Amino acid sequence: MAARLSRLEDAIDYHFTTPALLEQAVTHRSHNAKHNERLEFLGDSVLNFVVASLLYKQFDRIDEGDLSRIRANLVKQSTLAEIAQKLNLSDFLRLGEGELKSGGFRRPSILSDALEAVFGAVYLDGGFEAAAYVISRQYEPILLTVDPKTLGKDPKTLLQEMLQGRRLDLPVYLVVATHGAAHSQVFDVECRIDKLDIVVQASGNSRRAAEQAAALQAIERVEAIEPLKTSRSARRRH
Amino acid sequence: MAARLSRLEDAIDYHFTTPALLEQAVTHRSHNAKHNERLEFLGDSVLNFVVASLLYKQFDRIDEGDLSRIRANLVKQSTLAEIAQKLNLSDFLRLGEGELKSGGFRRPSILSDALEAVFGAVYLDGGFEAAAYVISRQYEPILLTVDPKTLGKDPKTLLQEMLQGRRLDLPVYLVVATHGAAHSQVFDVECRIDKLDIVVQASGNSRRAAEQAAALQAIERVEAIEPLKTSRSARRRH
Numbered sequence: 001m002a003a004r005l006s007r008l009e010d011a012i013d014y015h016f017t018t019p020a021l022l023e024q025a026v027t028h029r030s031h032n033a034k035h036n037e038r039l040e041f042l043g044d045s046v047l048n049f050v051v052a053s054l055l056y057k058q059f060d061r062i063d064e065g066d067l068s069r070i071r072a073n074l075v076k077q078s079t080l081a082e083i084a085q086k087l088n089l090s091d092f093l094r095l096g097e098g099e100l101k102s103g104g105f106r107r108p109s110i111l112s113d114a115l116e117a118v119f120g121a122v123y124l125d126g127g128f129e130a131a132a133y134v135i136s137r138q139y140e141p142i143l144l145t146v147d148p149k150t151l152g153k154d155p156k157t158l159l160q161e162m163l164q165g166r167r168l169d170l171p172v173y174l175v176v177a178t179h180g181a182a183h184s185q186v187f188d189v190e191c192r193i194d195k196l197d198i199v200v201q202a203s204g205n206s207r208r209a210a211e212q213a214a215a216l217q218a219i220e221r222v223e224a225i226e227p228l229k230t231s232r233s234a235r236r237r238h
Numbered sequence: 239m240a241a242r243l244s245r246l247e248d249a250i251d252y253h254f255t256t257p258a259l260l261e262q263a264v265t266h267r268s269h270n271a272k273h274n275e276r277l278e279f280l281g282d283s284v285l286n287f288v289v290a291s292l293l294y295k296q297f298d299r300i301d302e303g304d305l306s307r308i309r310a311n312l313v314k315q316s317t318l319a320e321i322a323q324k325l326n327l328s329d330f331l332r333l334g335e336g337e338l339k340s341g342g343f344r345r346p347s348i349l350s351d352a353l354e355a356v357f358g359a360v361y362l363d364g365g366f367e368a369a370a371y372v373i374s375r376q377y378e379p380i381l382l383t384v385d386p387k388t389l390g391k392d393p394k395t396l397l398q399e400m401l402q403g404r405r406l407d408l409p410v411y412l413v414v415a416t417h418g419a420a421h422s423q424v425f426d427v428e429c430r431i432d433k434l435d436i437v438v439q440a441s442g443n444s445r446r447a448a449e450q451a452a453a454l455q456a457i458e459r460v461e462a463i464e465p466l467k468t469s470r471s472a473r474r475r476h
Contacts, residue, residue: 040302041305041306045291046290046291053284063275064279
């Protein structure tokens with residue numbers, strides 16, 4: 001076991017004084033009583049703080065509402081699960097038999113919880129600076145690609161902002177058809193931007209989902225028509 | 239201004255290398271553009287983490303759900319506003335005229351936001367250890383009095399747990415009367431614990447509020463009848 005965990009230490013570039021802490025961090029509650037949930041509580045909060053600090057320093061002119069939105073996106077389950085996959089965290093998880101059989105090592109919630117617990121374990125073992133280093137190292141490549149204007153916004157909001165930036169009217173959404181039985185309805189929604197001659201259509205299991213899917217298509221069309229304006233308005237903002 | 243803020247530095251026992259950060263921390267958005275909202279974002283997250291760490295270390299056997307509940311109670315607006323009052327933070331606030339006239343310096347939301355911003359400013363000025371020191375110093379007296387079994391639980395939950403600990407039946411709540419018009423109704427609720435011969439009554443603007451008020455009275459009665467058992471079961475838990 002110790003040999004295996006040293007590969008995880010290499011991956012996060014931190015070596016434990018007390019390796020039992022790392023072992024606990026990768027132990028799911030289905031495995032045994034010394035599981036990772038308390039460490040996850042601690043790791044979640046050090047992660048939130050370190051990411052807040054990184055964002056505060058990187059984006060010195062965006063307001064706290066946008067900082068919160070971006071952070072929420074960076075610490076959400078799916079982002080954490082992606083980081084966990086890059087670290088091959090699933091190779092090190094200790095799960096109970098039931099979870100093993102049902103593929104728990106692939107489940108995003110189990111992966112993201114264990115990753116938070118690893119951050120918490122690093123903090124307990126090496127102090128705040130060690131945890132900040134380990135977390136920053138995983139987030140720096142992600143932060144290079146963050147567009148603070150768009151990250152974490154839903155397509156309808158983004159489309160609306162794009163059109164407002166061009167002084168165009170809001171898009172019009174229309175349910176053009178519904179199919180299926182009451183419990184499994186599918187909505188077909190059309191999104192129209194008349195001034196740009198854009199009409200796109202998308203489907204979803206709710207009206208809202210179909211509208212978001214249609215907005216996403218419309219965004220691609222607007223960007224194809226007027227790419228320059230998009231990047232200019234992004235530059236102006238920061 | 240500098241002379242005034244040095245009194246705040248004395249109160250938090252931290253002296254700034256860059257006093258402009260502290261000045262920004264006490265500046266409400268109604269005062270001018272260089273206000274404290276970004277610092278509040280940062281301060282909120284360092285506060286959450288430091289309190290999480292203090293709780294993790296102080297309560298080594300309670301689970302993450304209870305840790306979350308206790309932390310939520312310790313970092314909520316009213317707790318922060320109380321700390322701000324002890325520090326006389328309102329003496330240092332920089333508010334716009336409108337807020338000044340309407341007594342904004344007494345408003346819990348403005349006080350708690352400014353306190354979080356002060357924590358954020360200390361972190362930027364002196365690093366994590368400085369912020370952890372300043373925050374811990376305010377929370378250590380509070381943590382001495384925290385009962386992890388009860389803090390942040392509502393009276394109905396507490397009463398139920400007390401009775402379960404004594405192997406007694408659940409209390410019975412009964413609406414005995416309602417008064418007033420539809421939009422301003424008052425509910426009278428009775429709470430009965432037959433085995434202990436307890437019947438108490440309380441009022442509230444909703445059925446739930448009245449039940450909680452009645453539960454609070456019932457708790458006092460149960461504790462008066464059986465004080466020893468309460469403290470024994472509390473001891474057993476930790």
